[in-house]
Amino acid sequence: MIEPPSMVINTVLSVMAYNYPPEKLSVYLSDDGGSDLTFYAMVEASRFTKIWLPFCNKFKVEPRSPEAYFRTAAEPLEDPAMAKEWSSIKTSYEDMKKRIETTTERGQISEELRKEHKGFSEWNSVSSRRDHQTILQILINGKDPKAVDIEGQPLPTLVYLAREKRPQYRHNFKAGAMNALIRVSSRISNAPIILNVDCDMYSNNSASARDAMCFFMDEENGHEIGFVQFPQAFENITKNDVYGSSLNVIMEVEIPGFDGHGGPLYIGTGCFHRRDTLCGQKYSKEYKADLKGGNDRKVEESASVLEETCKVLASCTYENNTQWGKEMGLKYDCAVEDVLTGLAIHCRGWRSIYFNPERKGFLGVAPTTLLQALVQLKRWSEGDFQIFASRYCPFVHGYRKTSLKHQLTYCIYLLWAPTCLPTLYYVVVPSLCLLRGISLFPEISNPWILPFAFVISVHRAYCLGDFLWWGGTFQGWWNDQRMWLFKRTSSFFFGFFDNILKLLGFTKSAFVVTAKVADDDVSQRYEEELMEFGASSPMFTIIATLALLNAFCLVGGMKRVIMQEDVQNLLSNPFALQILLCGLLVIINLPVYQGLFLRKDNGRMPTSITQRSIMFALLACALALY
Structure with missing residues (x-):
């Protein structure tokens, strides 16, 4: 089938x-x-x-x-x-x-x-x-x-x-x-x-x-x-x-x-x-x-x-x-x-x-659905990290057999899964700290902001240039950034922890074959470039929870800033970068909000996931505040 x-x-x-x-x-x-x-x-x-x-x-x-x-x-x-x-x-x-x-x-x-x-x-x-x-x-x-x-x-x-x-x-x-x-x-x-x-x-x-x-x-x-x-x-x-x-x-x-x-x-x-x-x-x-x-x-x-x-x-x-x-x-x-x-x-x-x-x-x-894409990426990242964490690690198995440069090139993909950890940190911690009133980054007027600005702007410009050079569109690059966030917080996260469980002997290897065909209505939404959420999955629960968490934190953080007396001086506001980061995450998650609350087609987010994600996001905000 x-x-x-x-x-x-x-x-x-x-x-x-x-x-x-x-x-x-x-x-x-x-x-x-x-x-x-x-x-x-x-x-x-x-x-x-x-x-x-x-x-x-x-x-x-x-x-x-x-x-x-x-x-x-x-x-x-x-x-x-x-x-x-x-x-x-x-x-x-x-x-x-x-x-x-x-x-x-x-x-x-x-x-x-x-x-x-x-x-x-x-x-x-x-x-x-x-x-x-x-x-x-x-x-x-x-x-x-x-x-x-x-x-x-x-x-x-x-x-x-x-x-x-x-x-x-x-x-x-x-x-x-x-x-x-x-x-x-x-x-x-x-x-x-x-x-x-x-x-x-x-x-x-x-x-x-x-x-x-x-x-x-x-x-x-x-x-x-x-x-x-x-x-x-x-x-x-x-x-x-x-x-x-x-x-x-x-x-x-x-x-x-x-x-x-x-x-x-x-x-x-x-x-x-x-x-x-x-x-x-x-x-x-x-x-x-x-x-x-x-x-x-x-x-x-x-x-x-x-x-x-x-x-x-x-x-x-x-x-x-x-x-x-x-x-x-x-x-x-x-x-x-x-x-x-x-x-x-x-x-x-x-x-x-x-x-x-x-x-x-x-x-x-x-893949023509989001879940198919994420499941495929989960298998790849899980298998790649499994190699790195085994006796076949390039630095061990390849020692004196291949060059150090070749060993390092393999690690570009073998270390996909662990990148979930820093990504989750940047998606969760700055937003919760914004809600709690804890400043993490220098003020925009502070000279120490330059390293942050340099790394962010140069890296994004480099990625955009690569994408456009090889035939992509700006909207395609933006979609790629969204998938970069989704795969690291869901596929790579599950791939990383499944490997830990395997090493501890709790689970065994499995091989999932992704479907090569889709229903007519799914294919139509794919052609219209509407994200397909129409299935229940723990990956969607994580994605929706993080999207709602950042939305709640942005609203709470903006309320805190507006109530401050120095709201007119944005450059001296210690939360400016956190607001920018949180706002960027909210914008990149717009299709998720649509799937949660606005869409009526079969590709919308399942009601059970909407309810769970709201509950988890509110719980995280409550813990951060109190």
Whole structure:
């Protein structure tokens, strides 16, 4: 439901249609939901590739996700032959999409459809999506001479995998799924380069595989490169980026800075890896890999034999008493297994490359509600700080393995979560002290105000300049400042204290998948850039409480100042800076006040949160006063 099959197959089709020799491409889908609906969509996609790939190659289609292409491309009326083929392919795609969506809405595969492929029989013995055997189906066998498109050209190999899951065994979330894919692919194709891409990040550039290979095959430095990371970019960002999801400053400014210190971190999607580095290979000057020779493994077994022999590689017990999840594959027991795995690869001596072409390599879907954005940021900050507070801390694990500069660059993100503490201090303490009549900052006429003014003005101007330089708007920057406040006081706060609880043994790691689709009314509010509060969450309770606390303190503080005799002399007023800070927090929280008291739509703040936040804010003010 949160990762629809129609979205998944568009990502699959976009990478199958790479401008790359199809006999050297193998595409594997890890379906950790174990859904026969997703498998049905893959069967439909495997048939559609026979007409889609020739069409892409013939007309140089970009992007090669059918949904994205037909949504943006205009019918080529100037060329009747192409227009006819274009219309035919579009009709075929829409028919396929309609069949998939109709079946998905129905929630089950009809008996008629089950007879179309032997793979559906695998679900006869599935009790639940968390308790089933390995389901492995080679939908297109690239080694089969019969696996060709309508023009007789070979097709890439296409494999569906739902690894075995049993309630009594830990499955290690995304990292476990990736490691199962690494093992299964080593038996079927064993390609030396692996692209990892999330289901919602379709390929937007058919040359991405060739671009990545240029780095790996560089005659001078290619042997040093462990992975090539493309940036995360999103196609559904609104004009003013209401949830600050574009990550433009991070992707365009911060991560490129890693290149001078050993290379960027691995961000979990849009990344081309050497298979050897993912399997624990240490870098040495003598290391050589023949990338020109294609796949190392030349297996002549039939697809049915391969399916049976590979199932054990994705079983629950295969990793017992092995180094998988420790020294091999993606690391386990971390919410951001990608960052931890990338750090481990760097500590084995490999470099990485950040490649950000003008035409983005991959486009995904950004969160369309505030809660989705905050939950995602909570997982990132929690996992990052978990790394810092463990034996994998860059200063410990990376000691004498990577440069100090590289260790420090990692800490930009690993220390996200603790920034909740100073932020909460500045949001709460100056406001309560204003209400209580305690001055914290120098008077505006005092020379000691200059350091405060310098830091505030230069830092904000620098952030604004960065944001505008990379295509943002002033309103977008202001929204980003609001999200900066929200994420530090909610996402980072929960991420920080969840880590403390984990260290004390009270909680365990979890992995939350954010929804990739939204209801029509939610999507409409997102397009209108109205903040979506329509859910009950402790994060919203904190945000609303802090917003009301600052409003109450501003009113109380202004009342105190107005009642003073020297109100005319603002420059000598000891509370001027606190009033300015508190007023700024009130202005930045205006959408919260609207959600609490003014809005009537389904995206307003739930009544229960409004009541709790008023009570908590009044209690804090009462404690400060009395």
